[in-house]
Amino acid sequence: MAITQVDQRSESDYLGTVQIPHDALYGVNTLRGVENLTVSQRPIGSEREFIRAFALCKWAAALANHDVGILDDAQKDALVRACKELADGQYDAFMVVDFLEGSGGTSTNMNVNEVLANRAQQLLNGKTGVYDRVHPNDHVNRSQSTNDVYPAAMKIAAYALLAPMIEEVHALAASFQRKAGEFGAILHLGRTCMQDAQPMMLGQLFGGYASLTARLASELESVRASLRVLPLGGTAIGTGFGAPKGYKARVYAHLADITGTDFQPAADPFDAMQNLDTFSRVSAELRTCATSLGKIASDLILLSSGPNGGLAELELPAVQAGSSIMPGKVNPVVPMAMVQIGFAVTGNDVCIxxxxxxxxxxxxxxxxxxxxxxxxxxxxxxxxxxxxxxKCIDGIRASTSSNERHLLQSTAIATALVPTLGYAKVSAMVRQATAQNMNLLDVLQEQNLLTYDQAVALTRDATALDT
Structure with missing residues (x-):
């Protein structure tokens, strides 16, 4: 039935009478969704890129429906203008359905349809809620269903949102690379299993971080490309039933023109309607990115521990006080936040x-x-x-003295001495240093085998990569 939107308007088809606010652009389907399915208290209008993507789909559909003779010129023009306005964020306040609504997306789709229909009614000098010129189902939703337009909008929005995120990953990789150059000459104690292992350069550590982060960006770019394949045009289950001949080709052509992106229909529309594996892959890469960066953040927390009772090999920017009771304490709050993001994104990935x-x-x-x-x-x-x-990486400073002291006071330099002194002799000196609680360098000098500078030079040489 058509619903006339006036003050105190009501509708009672399903579960009693509902009142629609006089100035609302949404209608009864939206209000039912709000009343029955509000759980997160987060309306879809709060996700700007998602609403924009929905508007782009409806915009392309209106043009395609006009092409195949379903919409007249006036209906098409009014709907296109309404879609542009929705895409620009003018009606987010009317996008009130809860994001976690349980209707499989129908309430969300109808929220969009009703807002666009009522705005088109206004543009055609009609009454909101009457739908005599533009109807939410017969015109706005024509040649579509929730089942194809909702996941299409999901993909378009995710594709858009990933671009600036991936740019941040690239920027982080560049930042790590700059630090790798800055710390390139600083000797560093490499550790495995939290034990002293082998000598390396601090710059090599940060170079590894840079390489990882660049690879994360590359993998994200690859999986982002898979989001260009859409189910749009499959309507309810993949048969395309309800969409006239020629519509599907036209809707993708218009979507490409509107967005500047070459979105494509799936090779098998039934697969596209049935499965969300693309989002599982996207989520898996997001989780991999989050946990990999969380690992780096954990490294930084360890390497900056102290300043007196820990490693203190790195000094992180002090961005805020670390304690409400311990004066002068500064905590690695930014890396700690990065670790927590890894936890949260992992949880999201499990849900997906x-x-x-x-x-x-x-x-x-x-x-x-x-x-x-x-x-x-x-x-x-x-x-x-x-x-x-x-707030962290760009401002990191390294303590040359702490890095070199931890290395040169450890037995990790023993590996670097083996080619010159032989494994047996170095092993004996390590045992002597340990038994006498001496520094290995002191043992070398005591036995007149190597000077301090010679031992350091051999240690530096041992860190060079074989290229």
């Missing part, structure tokens, strides 16, 4: 994997939680990586 598995038959009706969690992971990483770079 479970939702992927739980899809049934022709669609996956758990798309809302996948969208919510994937966007959360992207946002956490984008913001966290920027802060990690700006």
């Amino acid at each position: 994997a479970q939702a992927n598995q739980a899809g049934q038959l022709e669609i996956n009706h758990f798309e809302p939680v996948v969208a919510d969690r994937i966007y959360d992971s992207i946002r956490l990483l984008r913001n966290g990586i920027r802060l990690f770079r700006e």
Whole structure:
């Protein structure tokens, strides 16, 4: 039935009478979704890129429907303008359905449809809620269903959100590389299993961080490309039923023109409707990125420990007081935040994997939680990586004296001496140093085998990579 939107308007088809605010652009389907399915208290309007992606899909659909003769010129023009306005963020306040609504996305899709229909009604000098010129289902949603437009919007939004996040990963890699050059001449004690291992240069440690981070960015770029394959045009289950001949080709052509991105239909539309494995792969790369950077953050926490009772080989920027009771204490708060992001993104990844598995038959009706969690992971990483770079990595300083002291006072330099003195002789000196609680360098000089400078030079030579 058509709903006339006036003050105190009401509708009672399903579960009693509902009142729609006089100035609302949404309608009864939206209000039912809000009343029945609000759980997270986070409306879809709070996810700007998602709403923009939905508007882009509806925009392309309106143009395609006009091309195949379903919409007249006036309807098309009004809908296109409404879609542009929605894409620009003008009606986010009316996007009120909860992000974790349990309708499989139907309430979200109808929220978009009703807002666009009512805005088009206004543009055509009609009444909101009457839908005599533009109807949410018959016109805005024509040639579509929730089942193809919702996951298409999910992908378009994730594709857009990943771009600036990946830029942050690249920027972090560059920052690590600069530190690798800055610390290139500083001797450092390499550790394995938390024990003294072999000599290396501090710059090599940061070079490894740079290489890892650049690789993370590359893998994210690769999986991002998979988001360009959309289910749009499959309508309810992949048959394309409800979309007229010629619509599918036109909707993708218009979407490419509108977005500047070559989005493509899936090779098998039934696969595209049934499965969310692409989001599982995206989420897995986000988790890998988060936990890998969390590992680096944990390294920095250890290497900066102290300043007197720990390693104190690195000095992190002091961004805030570390304690409300211990004066002068400064904590590694930014790396600690990065570690926590790894925990959170891992949790999101588990949720997305479970939702992927739980899809049934022709669609996956758990798309809302996948969208919510994937966007959360992207946002956490984008913001966290920027802060990690700006407030930690860029300002790290190294203590040359602490780094070299820990190395040269350890037995780790023994490996560097073997080619010159032989394994047996070096082993005997290590045992002597340990038994007499002496520094290995002191034993070398006591036996007139090597001077301090000669031992240091051999240690430096041992750290050179064989290229």
